[in-house]
Amino acid sequence: xxxxxxxxxxxxxxxxxxxxxxxxxxxxxxxxxxxxxxxxxxxxxxxxxxxxxxxxxxxxxxxxxxxxxxxxxxxxxxxxxxxxxxxxxxxxxxxxxxxxxxxxxxxxxxxxxxxxxxxxxxxxxxxxxxxxxxxxxxxxxxxxxxxxxxxxxxxxxxxxxxxxxxxxxxxxxxxxxxxxxxxxxxxxxxxxxxxxxxxxxxxxxxxxxxxxxxxxxxxxxxxxxxxxxxxxxxxxxxxxxxxxxxxxxxxxxxxxxxxxxxxxxxxxxxxxxxxxxxxxxxxxxxxxxxxxxxxxxxxxxxxxxxxxxxxxxxxxxxxxxxxxxxxxxxxxxxxxxxxxxxxxxxxxxxxxxxxxxxxxxxxxxxxxxxxxxxxxxxxxxxxxxxxxxxxxxxxxxxxxxxxxxxxxxx
Amino acid sequence: xxxxxxxxxxxxxxxxxxxxxxxxxxxxxxxxxxxxxxxxxxxxxxxxxxxxxxxxxxxxxxxxxxxxxxxxxxxxxxxxxxxxxxxxxxxxxxxxxxxxxxxxxxxxxxxxxxxxxxxxxxxxxxxxxxxxxxxxxxxxxxxxxxxxxxxxxxxxxxxxxxxxxxxxxxxxxxxxxxxxxxxxxxxxxxxxxxxxxxxxxxxxxxxxxxxxxxxxxxxxxxxxxxxxxxxxxxxxxxxxxxxxxxxxxxxxxxxxxxxxxxxxxxxxxxxxxxxxxxxxxxxxxxxxxxxxxxxxxxxxxxxxxxxxxxxxxxxxxxxxxxxxxxxxxxxxxxxxxxxxxxxxxxxxxxxxxxxxxxxxxxxxxxxxxxxxxxxxxxxxxxxxxxxxxxxxxxxxxxxxxxxxxxxxxx
Numbered sequence: 001x002x003x004x005x006x007x008x009x010x011x012x013x014x015x016x017x018x019x020x021x022x023x024x025x026x027x028x029x030x031x032x033x034x035x036x037x038x039x040x041x042x043x044x045x046x047x048x049x050x051x052x053x054x055x056x057x058x059x060x061x062x063x064x065x066x067x068x069x070x071x072x073x074x075x076x077x078x079x080x081x082x083x084x085x086x087x088x089x090x091x092x093x094x095x096x097x098x099x100x101x102x103x104x105x106x107x108x109x110x111x112x113x114x115x116x117x118x119x120x121x122x123x124x125x126x127x128x129x130x131x132x133x134x135x136x137x138x139x140x141x142x143x144x145x146x147x148x149x150x151x152x153x154x155x156x157x158x159x160x161x162x163x164x165x166x167x168x169x170x171x172x173x174x175x176x177x178x179x180x181x182x183x184x185x186x187x188x189x190x191x192x193x194x195x196x197x198x199x200x201x202x203x204x205x206x207x208x209x210x211x212x213x214x215x216x217x218x219x220x221x222x223x224x225x226x227x228x229x230x231x232x233x234x235x236x237x238x239x240x241x242x243x244x245x246x247x248x249x250x251x252x253x254x255x256x257x258x259x260x261x262x263x264x265x266x267x268x269x270x271x272x273x274x275x276x277x278x279x280x281x282x283x284x285x286x287x288x289x290x291x292x293x294x295x296x297x298x299x300x301x302x303x304x305x306x307x308x309x310x311x312x313x314x315x316x317x318x319x320x321x322x323x324x325x326x327x328x329x330x331x332x333x334x335x336x337x338x339x340x341x342x343x344x345x346x347x348x349x350x351x352x353x354x355x356x357x358x359x360x361x362x363x364x365x366x367x368x369x370x371x372x373x374x375x376x377x378x379x380x381x382x383x384x385x386x387x388x389x390x391x392x393x394x395x396x397x398x399x400x401x402x403x404x405x406x407x408x409x410x
Numbered sequence: 411x412x413x414x415x416x417x418x419x420x421x422x423x424x425x426x427x428x429x430x431x432x433x434x435x436x437x438x439x440x441x442x443x444x445x446x447x448x449x450x451x452x453x454x455x456x457x458x459x460x461x462x463x464x465x466x467x468x469x470x471x472x473x474x475x476x477x478x479x480x481x482x483x484x485x486x487x488x489x490x491x492x493x494x495x496x497x498x499x500x501x502x503x504x505x506x507x508x509x510x511x512x513x514x515x516x517x518x519x520x521x522x523x524x525x526x527x528x529x530x531x532x533x534x535x536x537x538x539x540x541x542x543x544x545x546x547x548x549x550x551x552x553x554x555x556x557x558x559x560x561x562x563x564x565x566x567x568x569x570x571x572x573x574x575x576x577x578x579x580x581x582x583x584x585x586x587x588x589x590x591x592x593x594x595x596x597x598x599x600x601x602x603x604x605x606x607x608x609x610x611x612x613x614x615x616x617x618x619x620x621x622x623x624x625x626x627x628x629x630x631x632x633x634x635x636x637x638x639x640x641x642x643x644x645x646x647x648x649x650x651x652x653x654x655x656x657x658x659x660x661x662x663x664x665x666x667x668x669x670x671x672x673x674x675x676x677x678x679x680x681x682x683x684x685x686x687x688x689x690x691x692x693x694x695x696x697x698x699x700x701x702x703x704x705x706x707x708x709x710x711x712x713x714x715x716x717x718x719x720x721x722x723x724x725x726x727x728x729x730x731x732x733x734x735x736x737x738x739x740x741x742x743x744x745x746x747x748x749x750x751x752x753x754x755x756x757x758x759x760x761x762x763x764x765x766x767x768x769x770x771x772x773x774x775x776x777x778x779x780x781x782x783x784x785x786x787x788x789x790x791x792x793x794x795x796x797x798x799x800x801x802x803x804x805x806x807x808x809x810x811x812x813x814x815x816x817x818x819x820x
Contacts, residue, residue, distance in 0.1 A: 015777060015778060015779055016777065016778075016779065016780070018777075045795070045797065049818055049819075050803070050806070051799060051803040051806055051807050051810075052803060052805070052806025052807040052808070052809055052810040052815055053806065053810070053815060053818050054810065054815040054816065054817045054818065055817070055818055055819055056817055056818060056819020056820040057819070057820065058819045058820050059818050059819030059820075060819065069818070069819065073818075073819065076819070076820035079820075250820060350777055351813065353817070354817050355810065355813075355815070356806070356807070356809075356810025356811070356815040357779065357810070357811075378779060379779065379780065379781065379782065379795065382452075382779075382781050382794075382795030382796075382797075383781075383782070383793065383795070387797055387798075388796075388797035388798070388799075
């Protein structure tokens with residue numbers, strides 16, 4: 001059985017760009033490594049969700065990990081929570097939170113507590129680990145004023161309204177249940193909100209802030225309740241261990257909820273300045289210990305959203321060079337691996353957003369079939385031997401090529 | 411967001427014709443406009459229902475409008491009724507009817523009342539608007555002896571047998587329910603049939619006919635009960651307004667039941683002599699006021715049924731010229747539209763009927779991807795970049811290309 005490396009260039013798929021002589025960024029970029037894999041392997045196009053559907057990065061990654069998003073997706077909330085590094089389990093309810101500033105009557109003075117940038121870890125510590133009734137409270141700070149709240153316990157529901165009033169001058173809201181079974185969750189969330197004010201208002205971090213004339217971060221306001229999708233862990237579903245090297249927290253959240261091990265990558269920023277060398281190192285390390293590794297690179301998507309075809313092409317060329325170093329670094333494993341390079345969706349520069357255009361795809365492995373397509377690009381891949389596939393079938397195809405498919409029947 | 415023009419050449423798909431040197435009518439015809447769109451755009455093949463299924467024009471158009479016919483189709487009855495211009499709603503039961511001639515013992519003398527060709531509007535007037543119990547009767551004459559009956563009210567069912575005995579010399583039948591819940595409908599239909607005889611037998615139109623020695627149209631005999639499919643209106647399902655320029659009443663019925671606005675086209679006959687110029691005008695008008703326009707042209711199908719490959723090729727060339735005029739007439743809209751040309755099914759001349767051969771398909775829009783296919787034809791499209799798609803996915807694909815796809819996920 002071979003190992004599997006799945007390289008996702010976020011939003012790489014594009015349309016003909018007038019600035020690039022009618023080629024797409026991928027077609028315009030110098031990509032000797034992807035071209036070699038395409039030439040020696042099979043190519044095709046992929047509707048990541050379904051024909052005519054513009055995928056989000058979360059639903060797309062669910063599909064690429066072999067889950068059917070149309071069946072299991074429950075919204076972005078739990079993925080964003082998991083993306084901060086909090087371990088989210090089935091049955092949990094997760095919220096995005098803001099540290100905010102309220103007056104003594106619970107009226108919002110600043111929804112972001114002056115975009116507080118330090119001290120939130122200490123503030124989070126006093127909220128984390130609290131118990132309310134039979135529910136455990138997990139609370140973790142994120143970037144700036146942002147944080148994540150997870151409620152863990154029996155009979156919770158994500159059908160509750162926000163506490164965050166979303167406007168300055170308004171009072172902090174009382175969460176209400178959207179259906180009777182959510183009554184307990186709303187009650188616990190309201191109790192948590194009340195307690196957060198009690199525990200934070202005189203906290204030394206806030207005393208110091210007030211001395212400095214800054215608004216205190218004296219409340220945690222939750223919004224966007226979400227539950228993780230009810231999916232079997234990746235290793236159970238696919239019979240192999242998996243790890244992920246990811247560029248952004250939303251995708252990290254999907255991978256974490258799916259049970260992949262998240263590799264720690266110093267220097268990975270999720271931007272165009274990300275340290276691709278470090279990501280390559282982490283990927284090679286992960287392949288040493290796992291059967292399946294997902295390498296996710298974000299920069300391409302950013303260029304699509306910004307309508308920067310030249311920058312997108314440059315970044316694709318850099319990613320290709322990194323892929324070259326990765327393949328070199330495989331050593332003997334090169335004989336014994338299946339590599340797939342594709343995207344989670346198209347972000348055409350002319351659209352400046354995710355589109356429903358299918359993404360190009362290559363599947364390569366020593367001794368596998370090839371299809372006569374000579375380069376890797378959207379137009380060439382339309383004639384590839386893999387034809388047009390659906391995202392949720394990809395991992396099965398890769399497992400088949402890696403000798404990991406189970407025989408169905410006798 | 412762009413507008414969408416979907417051009418359906420009914421039954422256009424074909425097989426190699428010996429008379430045409432082994433080419434299909436589409437391949438043999440001079441089609442410079444379709445060829446240009448194919449060359450600049452994407453092509454493919456489409457299984458309108460599913461692989462190996464020969465579609466009817468009604469099920470095919472349901473699929474092409476984004477409904478799944480395998481889930482929602484309830485028979486042709488309601489579409490035929492709607493095709494006469496009667497407004498059919500969910501819950502209605504529609505019947506095809508004949509004006510017939512019976513004797514005093516309700517024995518059928520002529521199932522078509524001598525193919526009565528005038529006076530049916532007056533006869534229909536006395537039947538239309540009747541109430542039986544809590545049910546409203548809608549009755550409308552159609553071509554010659556044909557008419558449509560719609561029952562509208564609570565608790566109706568289409569599971570009832572015909573009143574029309576389908577043979578001369580037999581007695582008019584009593585409709586019976588095929589399941590208990592249809593008892594009311596059968597009772598009302600039988601009462602309607604009895605009343606139609608009472609109201610028509612001495613009607614002045616019939617008095618005149620008898621004076622002229624013609625059989626009186628003294629009864630309305632219903633058959634083929636049908637309910638419209640329980641589908642959401644097109645505008646609700648797709649978030650865009652739609653209109654149709656259609657060649658035949660069955661397709662008009664599908665469009666009407668789906669909630670498309672039907673354009674009035676003087677000179678449209680549904681035959682080879684149809685006024686394509688008028689249809690082009692109506693299509694351009696419709697594009698001025700609607701997001702989506704379906705242009706349906708019937709002639710191709712007729713040639714297939716008649717095994718007339720040369721005539722079919724000639725008609726396709728005429729349709730291509732009309733398409734050229736249509737594109738010219740778009741003006742500035744040409745920059746901002748997605749055009750799809752395809753068929754609802756194949757009607758190969760050698761088969762003389764609908765077949766399961768997939769239909770060729772092109773999708774074109776300024777700045778969209780292309781696939782290197784140079785002409786529009788069944789064999790070339792087999793190598794197109796759209797690959798093989800299903801009919802029910804087509805509208806989503808077109809919406810995606812028109813920037814009308816909603817993002818699924820974050």
